[in-house]
Amino acid sequence: VAVFGAGGVGLAALQAARIAGASRIVAVDVSPRKEELARRAGATDYVVASENTAREIRALTDKQGVDVAIECVGRATTIRTAWESTRRGGRTTVVGIGGKDQQVTFNALELFHWGRTLSGCVYGNSDPARDLPVLAAHVREGRLDLGALVTERITLDGIPAAFDNMIAGRGGRALVVF
Template identity: 90%
Template sequence: MVRAAVLPSVGAPLEITEIDLPEPGPGEVRVRLAAAGVCHSDLSLSDGTMKVPVPAVLGHEGAGTVVAVGEGVTHVAPGAEIVLNWAPACGSCHPCSLGEVWLCVNALAGAGNVYARRADDGTDLHPGLNVAAFAEETVVPAACVLPLPAGVPLTDAALLGCAVLTGYGAVHHAARVRQGETVAVFGVGGVGLSALQAARIAGASKIVAVDVSPEKEALARGAGATDYVVASANTPREIRALTGKQGVDVAVECVGRAVTIRTAWESTRRGGRTTVVGIGGKDQQVTFNALEIFHWGRTLAGCVYGNADPARDVPVLAEHVRAGRLDLDALVTERIALDGIPAAFDNMIAGKGGRALVVF
């Protein structure tokens, strides 16, 4: 038995309880978690913004050590340090055939499976976003396990599984920020901090961080922001004032709210690119008139998982970590135990802090 944070039903409080895990079957791997990041997607699953079969063990951003492997697993062995890949591409659907593995239609096919049971009453449990990282140990398909490159601390490596892949990918793959361009990042949470570091790595000449909280300025500047704007109705004007009255070349929205998406759009220069990373609800309606779309010539694009290919990008991120260009520890503002996850959710709702990291 291992301890886990179980979501009994949508909208219900998480319950810290013991669960029974099976031994890994063919093509499966059992992992002892070292750490798991608390992501806004976990909050979106718990409150019903995103769908998840329940009861479930949430958590999808994790790293740990292989305990055992099932028949046919050859790319990792017991004792190996790994990063969890919550969205493994099938390699055969239409998006995968186009090389767009982040859009794989079968990536979450395993989330509806039963993977464990509650120890107290035998209730079947589903793995939230495939990997159920809010637990001391988990059993996952082998495709959900990526060997951790050397030189990356195992605990910090959990952040590579979602926040860093998403923020880095939004800048380098989706927005394709070029040397010397100006960038604004909206939302200074775990993904936003990763995007700020990625913009610095890309060689952006000016990096503007935008958040509702004045207290996050030091955090943002530590990640690479050259300027900080407290979000208000005047934000687009402030950003234009910082960029020769033009607006930024690239705006990266990491909040997922209609007003923030609209503000990011208005803060982008004529002909610039606005990339939306944040996951919003169906009630968040963003409106544009036909004339402004023509006049401004901006590109507005969604971004799923940073348009990343984890197998390709994790080694690249590891090289940035080894070279000192990417600071994973700087993304973490709180290290907690399993029972600290509800408070971490509350902090996200309140817009406080960067990434909370469950350390086992």
């Protein structure tokens, strides 16, 4: 599994990959400072995003690519890189919310040749009646650590600084406490 973006959503996806039993979990982020957070969430490997990210991921997976890529950023270049990091017949899921200006293109031959599946995901495509009890059990039994997603606790006055941190690629999730 490769998870693109090591913010709050990406850290949760890393934990989910670990819980699901993925043998290799590659975290990708633009910030080298997020490596320790990603590894604590379950990443076995960490790649700092660059023009060579897909090639680096393929090198980590015997040149095959990952079975599943989860894009948590919502940028066209990240979606494209996640797609290119996925093995033939694998699945790329876009969780990140991009703008209308974020256009991703594919040619007809590569769609045929790679046979990958590309899909979007809204709120984990969950069924709350089925999935919330399972998530709660993971939390109770210590497999899903929600506290690890929170890297700072702030008051309402701290919201602007939390957005600055998010834009600068620092930390995971800020929790507003009042």
